[in-house]
Structure formats: C-alpha cells, structure tokens
Amino acid sequence: xxxxxxxxxxxxxxxxxxxxxxxxxxxxxxxxxxxxxxxxxxxxxxxxxxxxxxxxxxxxxxxxxxxxxxxxxxxxxxxxxxxxxxxxxxxxxxxxxxxxxxxxxxxxxxxxxxxxxxxxxxxxxxxxxxxxxxxxxxxxxxxxxxxxxxxxxxxxxxxxxxxxxxxxxxxxxxxxxxxxxxxxxxxxxxxxxxxxxxxxxxxxxxxxxxxxxxxxxxxxxxxxxxxxxxxxxxxxxxxxxxxxxxxxxxxxxxxxxxxxxxxxxxxxxxxxxxxxxxxxxxxxxxxxxxxxxxxxxxxxxxxxxxxxxxxxxxxxxxxxxxxxxxxxxxxxxxxxxxxxxxxxxxxxxxxxxxxxxxxxxxxxxxxxxxxxxxxxxxxxxxxxxxxxxxxxxxxxxxxxxxxxxxxxxxxxxxxxxxxxxxxxxxxxxxxxxxxxxxxxxxxxxxxxxxxxxxxxxxxxxxxxxxxxxxxxxxxxxxxxxxxxxxxxxxxxxxxxxxxxxxxxxxxxxxxxxxx
Amino acid sequence: xxxxxxxxxxxxxxxxxxxxxxxxxxxxxxxxxxxxxxxxxxxxxxxxxxxxxxxxxxxxxxxxxxxxxxxxxxxxxxxxxxxxxxxxxxxxxxxxxxxxxxxxxxxxxxxxxxxxxxxxxxxxxxxxxxxxxxxxxxxxxxxxxxxxxxxxxxxxxxxxxxxxxxxxxxxxxxxxxxxxxxxxxxxxxxxxxxxxxxxxxxxxxxxxxxxxxxxxxxxxxxxxxxxxxxxxxxxxxxxxxxxxxxxxxxxxxxxxxxxxxxxxxxxxxxxxxxxxxxxxxxxxxxxxxxxxxxxxxxxxxxxxxxxxxxxxxx
Numbered sequence: 001x002x003x004x005x006x007x008x009x010x011x012x013x014x015x016x017x018x019x020x021x022x023x024x025x026x027x028x029x030x031x032x033x034x035x036x037x038x039x040x041x042x043x044x045x046x047x048x049x050x051x052x053x054x055x056x057x058x059x060x061x062x063x064x065x066x067x068x069x070x071x072x073x074x075x076x077x078x079x080x081x082x083x084x085x086x087x088x089x090x091x092x093x094x095x096x097x098x099x100x101x102x103x104x105x106x107x108x109x110x111x112x113x114x115x116x117x118x119x120x121x122x123x124x125x126x127x128x129x130x131x132x133x134x135x136x137x138x139x140x141x142x143x144x145x146x147x148x149x150x151x152x153x154x155x156x157x158x159x160x161x162x163x164x165x166x167x168x169x170x171x172x173x174x175x176x177x178x179x180x181x182x183x184x185x186x187x188x189x190x191x192x193x194x195x196x197x198x199x200x201x202x203x204x205x206x207x208x209x210x211x212x213x214x215x216x217x218x219x220x221x222x223x224x225x226x227x228x229x230x231x232x233x234x235x236x237x238x239x240x241x242x243x244x245x246x247x248x249x250x251x252x253x254x255x256x257x258x259x260x261x262x263x264x265x266x267x268x269x270x271x272x273x274x275x276x277x278x279x280x281x282x283x284x285x286x287x288x289x290x291x292x293x294x295x296x297x298x299x300x301x302x303x304x305x306x307x308x309x310x311x312x313x314x315x316x317x318x319x320x321x322x323x324x325x326x327x328x329x330x331x332x333x334x335x336x337x338x339x340x341x342x343x344x345x346x347x348x349x350x351x352x353x354x355x356x357x358x359x360x361x362x363x364x365x366x367x368x369x370x371x372x373x374x375x376x377x378x379x380x381x382x383x384x385x386x387x388x389x390x391x392x393x394x395x396x397x398x399x400x401x402x403x404x405x406x407x408x409x410x411x412x413x414x415x416x417x418x419x420x421x422x423x424x425x426x427x428x429x430x431x432x433x434x435x436x437x438x439x440x441x442x443x444x445x446x447x448x449x450x451x452x453x454x455x456x457x458x459x460x461x462x463x464x465x466x467x468x469x470x471x472x473x474x475x476x477x478x479x480x481x482x483x484x485x486x487x488x489x490x491x492x493x494x495x496x497x498x499x500x501x502x503x504x505x506x507x508x509x510x511x512x513x514x515x
Numbered sequence: 516x517x518x519x520x521x522x523x524x525x526x527x528x529x530x531x532x533x534x535x536x537x538x539x540x541x542x543x544x545x546x547x548x549x550x551x552x553x554x555x556x557x558x559x560x561x562x563x564x565x566x567x568x569x570x571x572x573x574x575x576x577x578x579x580x581x582x583x584x585x586x587x588x589x590x591x592x593x594x595x596x597x598x599x600x601x602x603x604x605x606x607x608x609x610x611x612x613x614x615x616x617x618x619x620x621x622x623x624x625x626x627x628x629x630x631x632x633x634x635x636x637x638x639x640x641x642x643x644x645x646x647x648x649x650x651x652x653x654x655x656x657x658x659x660x661x662x663x664x665x666x667x668x669x670x671x672x673x674x675x676x677x678x679x680x681x682x683x684x685x686x687x688x689x690x691x692x693x694x695x696x697x698x699x700x701x702x703x704x705x706x707x708x709x710x711x712x713x714x715x716x717x718x719x720x721x722x723x724x725x726x727x728x729x730x731x732x733x734x735x736x737x738x739x740x741x742x743x744x745x746x747x748x749x750x751x752x753x754x755x756x757x758x759x760x761x762x763x764x765x766x767x768x769x770x771x772x773x774x775x776x777x778x779x780x781x782x783x784x785x786x787x788x789x790x791x792x793x794x795x796x797x798x799x800x801x802x803x804x805x806x807x808x809x810x811x812x813x814x815x816x817x818x819x820x821x822x823x824x825x826x827x828x829x
Contacts, residue, residue: 043555119565121554244680399547
C-alpha cells in the first residue's frame, strides 16, 4: 500500500486545522491598469478593485448598504449638536510599511484627500457641495480622531463609507508626506508587491494584517487573507479573457462579456455566477433644452421601449428588465413603482398626442467602446421608430461622450451607473439643479429635498421616502431606466470561497485556490 | 556615404519637429478631457479643474507645446496622465517588444517570400503559380485579429502548447519569452508573407522579360544561376522599398495583434492612450513611430545601392 498520499493528506489537514493556509496564488483578469495611488484617485473599477484589497477606511458598507466600522473600533460618538463625530481606532493595526495606525495618520490622510489641489473626486461629498461640509479632521487622542462639521449632517457616515470613494481609505504617512507617491500603502489584507504598467499588478498577503472579529459582510467584517499572492493580469480584450480562462491562465474573469456566458457556463471546469446589483442601466434625458423638455414626450419614450426584449437581446438575460430608478436588488424596490413607466405601446400614442409631438427627431448618443451601450442605443432607436418617434443614432467614442454627459450636451444618451450598496446614492448622483451642476439629470427641488432626507434617514425609515420618490419620478420621467444590472463572473472550479456579489468588484479575501 | 548619412540625419530634424507639432495639435483637436477620464464617472468640476492645473493642461496651447518641446530636447517626454509612468521609459520598453516581433516576422516572411515569389514568377501561368498567388492573396486578405484568435484557440486552448495571455521579457526568462512570441510572430508572418510574395513575384516577372535574362540563358547558364545571379538581385530592390514601408507601418499597425495576444507593445499602448486621451503617451508613441520610419527609410536607402547599381549615395 502506498502510504505517501496518506502522509501528505495528514500534513495538509494538520495545516488547515492549525489555521494555517496552504500556499496558493490566484490569477484574476483585470480590464485596465490601476490609475491612481490615493484611494479612488480614479473611480474606475480596475483601480478600485485593486485598492479595495489594499486600503481600508474608518467605516465601510455591509452588503445591505448599512454603515459598519472598519478601522474604527465602533461607529463614532456624535455630539449633541450633531457637528462632531469622534472615532476610536482599533489597536494594533499597522500599515504595510510597518508604521502603526494612529489618529495622527488618520487625520493626515483625510486632510490630504480634502486639499483641493489633490483633485480627489469624492471631495465634493464633504466640501459643502452637498449636505456635508467638513470643517476639520483632528487627532483628539493617540487613537481617537474627531471630524467636525460646519453644520449637522447625518449623511456623513454614508458618504465616508462609499466604496466608489475607496471608503476614504487611510493612507500611510509615506504617501501623505509626498506629492508624488509611488504605490498604495494601506492597512488592508493584501499589499502591493509589484506593478508592470498595463501588464500586471501583484499583491501579496500582508502578514501583520489585523482582521476584525465580525463575520465578513459586504466590505465589512473579517477579511481573511488566505492567498499568498494575487496576480491581476491586465486584459482589456474580452476574447483574450475568454481564451485565458479556458486555457487556465486566469482563475477568475470578474466581469465577463455576456456574449460568452452561455458557452462558459457549458464547460465542466468553469462556473458562471450572476447576481442582481444595485445599479441601473439608463438613458439620460436632457430635460432643460431640446425635444425632451416635455414630460409627456419623455413618458412616451419610456413607454415605447420593450425592456424585456432589450434584456434578452443585449444582456442575454443577465439583467432584470425594470423601469424603476430603484435597483431591483434593493429591499426598497417596488414592482408597482416600475409599472408606471414600463413598456406600453398603447399608451404611447396618447402620450404623443398630449405632447403635441410634431415628429421632431431625437438624437440618441452612444459609443462603441462598450458594446452593450452601443447595442442599447441601436435597440432603443428601433423601438422609438416602431412607436412613431423619430430618432437618430449618434455614435462617438466614450472619451468624447464623457464630457458631453458632464456638460449636458446631449438629448438622449446611453448611460449606466456604477453600483453603490446604498442605492440612495444613485439618486443623489442624478438629482439636483442643472444650473449649478450640468451633469444632474433630475432637476426638481422637491426630489432633491426627498433625496437629502433619504440619505440622512436610517435604513428602517427609508421605505416611505422611496415610495414618494418613485411617485414623483413617474410624473417627471427625467430619464429612462431599462434594466437593473447584474454582476456576472466566470471562474475556475479550483477557486474556493469566491462569490459574485452586489458590490460587483471581486473580493479575494476568504478565497483560496486548490492546487 | 558618411556625407549622405549626415545629410539625411540633418534632414530628419525638421521632419521630426513638424511631426511633433502636428502630433501635439492633432491629439488636442480630438474632443475629450483626460482629467475627466482619469477621475472616472463620479468626477465633479472642481476636481477636474484641479487635475488639469496639476497637469498643466489649463495653460494656453502654445505654452503647453513649448514646455513639452523643451522637455523633449532634454530627453523628457513627460509622464503618463493615467498611470504617472515616465513616458520615455514606457515607450522605449514597448518599442523594444514591438520591434522584436516585427523584425522577426518581417525577416522570416522575407526569407520565405523571396524564393517563393521568384519560383512563382519563373513558373508564371502554371498551376503552381496560380496556387501560390491564391495562397498569398488569402494570407494578405485574412484579418490579423481573426487569424490570431484562431491560432490562439488551436495552439493555446485546444493543444495547450503555448501561453494565451501575458508576456515575460527576454531579460526575465528567454525561453519563456520565446513561447509568448511564437503566435504573434506567426500571425504576422502568415499575413506579411502574402504581401511580400506578390511583390517579389511581380518584380521578378518584369525582370525575367528583360533582354539580359534572355542573353544569360542564351549563354547557356543554368536556370538556377539565371534566377539567383541575375533575377533575384534585380527584382529585390522594389521589395526592399516595400519591406521598409511594412516595417514602418507595422510599428503602429501591430496594435490589433498585440491586443489579441495581450502583449504590452507600442501599438496597443498608442491605441489605449488615444482612447484615454493620455496626451503625453500618445505624443511619445507617435514620435517614436515617426523616428522609426525615418530610421527604417534611411537604412533602406543605404541598402539600395547593393541591389540596384543604378542608385548611388551621392
């Protein structure tokens, strides 16, 4: 009898039982390079995917959008006037360069991000542009830091926890003491080992990582670094990602091109998983000028699109047809709220009559860089023509479309919103006065007031506000939502513990790879 | 020859200056804002303005141009807007990989195309000629991305002989680097061999009709001697010009192949930089490609007299 396998098995089991981990490396596809050193210095998915393994904030999001402490020991103490938030830090936390996490480092990190010249795009959530304006961030003890606001703003914690802002990740002083930082240095479970421009980024386990005790939940809780090494291979091309996964050269393709889903799903060694995420696929309407100033016409356009047909054709079923501005994944989603603007060809004629529609052409702006956006535009044009609404497709590249969106220079534009675990922040993104921020879509003071209330309200009190918003949205029809998005990943069966989740970006803590 | 070389190098300076100006202006004529692309879709106007200030993009265009040009003369092509990497090192690194692939592919394609083209010309009108021309036409008609993908599927996925994505440099592991280069080089060979074969064949057909070839045959020289001593040297000169053009064109045009095989080459860098409006990198790539053109043309001109005695370097 060959006893060798038994011996190896026993040793492996002993290692696992002892809490140790067998050496493992995971290779993940990544659509682009990391574009910034500071947390969310660029808010593209690739940058944030890498950074979420490296940086941690004082607070973060659970999967249901609730705010939870991360580097803070608990949620902060709030002063009676609501202007002062005091965070106590966890003890024994160190940065990847070996320096300890102190209140001084936290204050420096936040003040660095809030300096206007840094160009941190999330500064807008803390500088008084919205309901929150931070007056100061100061160390009030060795492990105690105090945020002082100009006025009470219950939305502070929600904004601080934003994943699209990298949770306001706390940086080591090696970064905040220079104008030209070289690589991210945080407190997260993995640290940057190397980066080859537009080729790969290698992370290694941070041996001195200090995890929380609570079970992992969203971005919160215990982050177990079970892998020795994570290699992000930068592969922009979907066909190359597909080939690499099939050849076993990557273990995970985090956001697959949906045209490959069926084929990959049919393979024995590869799994394809998909979940609803708090994100919406839309057409932005320019409501302040051009043909879509009339709400009746905007409603007609909404009613003219068969969302199920679009989802089946474009997303291969990996999305959920919806006309609601609240994502389907949200606990606050209400099917009835989605009905008010859903596909109804009979209603279109009446709405066009109410709008005195004279056959004016609507320009639909889209791009070919993202095939889904292009196909969305093509299908929308076909549905509008079928409903008797004249339209023309304007195809530009995404880099041109982006400034057009921000300047409001369009009539109707394909646009998808990145997921935020707190869906109130999507509403926050789109609602506001166009006169001061041209990229806002829904210019209605009543809606803005409701959104401000929504963000400040505890989760348990939000449903009634969402209902009011949904009603008002159906009256204004400021945009067209055609689907609630899904995150769809394909991964090798060797990968254990990996979950596709509402936050879309892959999480590699708690993940192992079978050798 | 030295005088010719110096003269040509001096002539290249105004050419490159003009290229620099055109590249600088053209890149900025494309709509789009690099700061907006860097920050992503959550950007606000203040952050965009701050980034533009930091990058010097808020300065008037002439000021930006002369600052950039001044830095270029000092060997500094700036830093990538998106990644912060120094452009000169980035472009040079990528150029080396692209140049390696192109030289290997075009060199091998030439070695195949010359005998095949001459043979086809020698057998003009025969079934073999027809077959070779058909194969050459097929080769140059196949889109490189499709051919690359097919090779990838066959050798990378079905047979598992060669890696599918990524790249390891020769400095890291020479034998592994070769495995990464086989498929992209093969893709280019299959396409370029078609282009060059047709060129060699048509040049050789013209030469075969000339009187000195008839004279050589009348003297009783073997067909092999006629072809390799008289036809080949005289028909190669136009092919040399074409090789020069192909080498220059591929420096930018290799992007498709580099994308399919995820190779970090100059072409892919250029295309990605254009999409992301990474001005310094686009400018660096185009300057490198223009310099490549100048150098390749110079080498072709220097080689020309060896193949065509009528041409001198005076």
